[in-house]
Amino acid sequence: MSLMTRGERADFSLQAWLSPPQPGRRFLGWLGPLLVTAFAAFFRFDRLGQPHAVVFDETYYAKDALALLKFGAEHSTIKDAEGKDLADPLILKGDTDTIWTGGGSFVAHPPAGKWMIASGEWLFGMTPFGWRFAAALFGTLSVLVLARVTRRMTRSTLLGTGAGLLLALDGLHLVASRTAILDVFVMFWVLAAFGCLVVDRDVARARLAGRLDDLRFGPRLGMRWWRLAAGVCLGLACGTKWSGVFFVAAFGVMTFLWDSGARRAAGIHRPSAGALRRDALPAFVSVVIVSAVTYVASWAGWFASDVGWGRHWADGRGGTFSFVPAPLRSLWHYHAQVMGFHTGLDDRHRYQSWPWDWPLLRRPVAFYYSEPSGCGAAKCSREVLGVGTPAIWWAALFALAVLLGWWLLHRDWRAGAVLLGYGAGFLPWFYYAAGDRTMFAFYATPMIPFMVLAIVLSLGLLLGPAEESGRRLVGATLSGAYMLTVLANFYLLHPILTARVLTYDQWRFRIWFDTWI
Template sequence: MTSTISPIRTGAHRMRPPGGSWLDDLWAGWTATPGLRRRTELVVVGLITLIGVLVRFIRLGHPPRIVFDEVYYVLEGWTISNLGYEAEWPENGQELFEAGQVDAYGTAGKYVVHPPLGKYLIGWGMQLFGAEHAFAWRISVAIIGALAVPLLYLVGRKLFRSIGMAAIAAGFLALDGHAIVTSRISILDGPLMFFVLLGFLFILYDREQQTRQIAEWAADWRVRAHAKDPSIPLEAKPSRWSLTVRRPRTRAPGPDWGPILWFRPWLVAAAVTLALATSIKWSGLYFLAAFCLLTIGFDAAARKQAGITYWLSAAVLKQGWASFLLTIPAAILVYLATFIGWFRSSEGYYADWAQSDPSRPWGGLLEGVPLSFQNFWHYQSEILQFHSTLGADHPYASAPIEWPFLIRPTAFKYDYYGPNQEYVEAVTSISNPLMFWLGTIAVVFLVMMLFVKPRWQYAAILTGYAAGYLPWLITGRTAVYHFYAIAWLPFMFLAAAVAIETIAGSAKDDRRMRTPAVNIATGFLVLTVLVSILFYPVWTGLMIPEWYWSLTHWLPSWR
């Protein structure tokens, strides 16, 4: 048996302490061969996904009545899946629906302020399982929420090339209360998060493809150029940091601009997916814009690494317009397609707006625009006006500046029972505090790391976080709630995985340093699981004593 420990000399002959920890030894045994590694990864992903499924589906039909904003989306989902548009219900429509009179709606269109896709998804679940059952109201959202767990694993795997880091992020999403509640109650924000995350995964696939395409193009260019001028090196040398607008004083030994890349199927897929997110809630548009800008950054970095002289100008001015043509028209078509039921109806809200008044149709150069599109444009402008001016006083309203600190989570339901009201059934969309606060700290850490040791992964994570959070911070709306944070919660958990990996160190570290660091990280992960177990009853509406409920109020504002 030969030792792998290398000798070092510091005046006397000594042995270098071995690297790693007990966890590294265990992991090495589980991944000793490619086959074992694949098997271990499947077990890890399968176990995390199973946990995510169980906590979302067990007692999904409880509470057996409409909760919180389900009063909008369940009833609208049922009518849109039957009529193609959201229809009005009687004033006591919620009570009728809960009593099983699910066909008590009328035919007049209802004014709604969110696009139709999320409500279609909810309605299709009821079409499959019967609208009379609370389980059916929530099944679609629960499936989407459960699928988000392995999806985040795939994102983490593509970002970090690490099973462990991907598993931490996915495990956090599987066991986090915010993600669990928005998967068990039929509101739109869970499906929005899923499509945003799926679009982000496609952006990562596109980055890999475009980097390879640019590198191959630059290599071919150098071979051809070297044949004509042997002074041009065959090896690529990264271009210098500059604005790349002015021509350098001396001719750079590389291509000027690089190619226009038209074969970008993953970019088109991302545009389609993010358009689907926008077709659930308009906030998906922020992610579409941010991720399109991110691809320009990826393109510039790939051109710089390939030695292209005007790498930034080429990414913005040459590839930028091509990427625009590949994404925005497709996104618009997908968004319009989700309204096909409304276009085909004559009863949808504003479906006959232009026809009902001779003074309304457009004139001049726009006179030939179809009336159906004029109706649609008017409806969208009214929705924009609604969102731009919305303000309301609600006991669970939470200013966006509070969101990163988990100041005021949203209580979807709480009811007291017992002769002295000593028992509580609560459904509160509060994150696991340890996971969430670590995520906030980790986001700040990544911002600092961009200036210390920049990596493209940090920029990608922060782009997703910023696209979900910053627009709310600058809008000034008062009718906003903490549960909106679910859209960017996965990016917080990706940042948290980076933070935990930084604390734990590397398997190459001195064992005397690595083992305590791994113990600290492992202890924290175990503690987060215990906290999730503590909070699980207030995420799922289990009846608990009032004193137990008080244990989950770590801050006074959580009550």
């Protein structure tokens, strides 16, 4: 489909300058990304039900998801037919086997991610495969999204496919995609929002090229559906974890800067003023208001429920804001309680870490560990270690430095976007670290696509233009060697990412640092 709307007349050279065409045939543009997505799907769904145990915080989210299916809101107490508390989701088999007592459960995170987990439980039952299904699905789809977004940003099918492959080979991404925790859903919706804004950038610039009847401020560009879709995705990210709000702020600034830059490139006399006049308010509505509405809508089950925590707190209460409907005031009060919980969360945990530890992979989380028999040695080990692939994470530090230099020298929009996305997922946590808040390395999951983008853009710089054959050959050789290194690194770590039974010596060989224990 053409980026131009009916009736628009664009000068082709200007349109090509503002929004270069995509490379090659559409079929080939999908073939590579789909192949690496299938590769990712195999590793994420293979033995997904193993370990047949509750892994780390699955003990909370698997039960909360089941409660959402039954009541629309998290429920506080689960007992068996004899009145015994049930703490293990593995023994929750159905209505006839469990009794739900008490009122709503106070939980620290919004329900959107748990509704996604609940979809797998609805399809496949209250089993490890069931509650991990949605994480595996969204983790797999994120590979396809990143491959296509990278292709659009670089106009290179090769680089797009490479980005998808790197994401498929990251250890933390794999573990997050095989565990019923929330971070993989935050990552997916943030990446989807970023992708929608990248598409919107192309669409808006193509429209701008065809409507240059006002060179002072530039034209209005009409309804921008991709930016609206980005707002929905950001609302779902916030509806999974509040950390999504950092990306709302960052992407809101980013899309405004892109609009201003497009008007400047098109020759508009007052591009920043034009972006303020024509684009700022629609952007605010699409990114901020739509995400807020989507976030509130994600609480629909809580609104419809009679057992949700604090659901009727405001019923019959007066006060300054009594004109606001009672359910909304109850939700606001609930959020104030959750904010108090998050700001006061400073309990010590064996696997906690600080933001400056995350890029170095200093203290990953052991999601699961056991010492089974049957490995042919005196001592066996079986683990799910939430650690990123070092060849990706450590290379990303160098690549981000390259992009920072490239942006400072050339103001390349792609470098700026990647740095902004990475910073939105990383820098805010330093504020909470100052307050001694308990944090874990898997909080960095939403950063992973931007790390991969940084590496791929750096590889693109290494490859250089096609007409420089000598440089191209050297760049291709080095890039290929790097990809093989990542593949070998992932292959080595794979058994301790997916609970394979190893001898103790084999396990210890893969534990590179004592801080990984």
